[in-house]
Amino acid sequence: MGGNDDNLRLFQSAPHPCGYWPDREARDLVLDPRDPRLPELYPMALRWGFRRSGDIVYRPACSGCRACVPVRVPVAEFAPNRSQRRCLARNADVEAHIVAPACTGEYLSLYQRYLAHRHLGGGMDDHGAREFEQFLIGTWNESRFLELRERGTHRLLAVAVTDLAADALSAVYTFHEPDAADRGLGTLGILRQIEWAKRDGRAHLYLGYWIAGHPKMDYKRRFRPLEGYAGYGWARLQD
Structure with a gap:
């Protein structure tokens, strides 16, 4: 390497x-x-x-x-499309806070509700505090939680677990309120992470793996421009 x-x-x-x-x-x-x-x-x-x-x-x-396919967003070149701009407008009442990672009762409750709604029977049904810490926090990495909270009520809507690297952020996992599906919180989390990376002068936001045509993974293609890794280097994915 x-x-x-x-x-x-x-x-x-x-x-x-x-x-x-x-x-x-x-x-x-x-x-x-x-x-x-x-x-x-x-x-x-x-x-x-x-x-x-x-x-x-x-x-x-x-x-x-x-x-x-590993994918990443070159954040300096990113501009939200019409749908993403609507998502930002729809969530104008949502504040983003960058905090130290921790396993609190509030986080764990939201995480468990999210798993029960989105991944029931997927092998994570019994995740408690120990699994939360092992999966999302880890022991050696430098991470932050990006909280999304409703302004005024301070209601926690989503948490985007984000790793920090010298020149990039990596979107590790996002869990969000299943009762607020109309907000598009998964999309909002990525948009806020892109803003964060751009604000910090980092070059990329890594989004993990994209699978063409997969109903749970293809959404990553909507964040453009998008680069993919083909085993020998990164290249722009074509529309």
């Missing part, structure tokens, strides 16, 4: 059910989770198409399938 990669160890996971296509089997390429250099290696791993989940930094490495 270049740079400080002396004796860098990569592992291939055992086959496991694909989280996106139930009839497929998946495998991942994983950086050694015991490597003390992970905080140093992580920004470089992002540039190589890896992603963090808990303390694990991984990239899909499935035999015969390349559906998962």
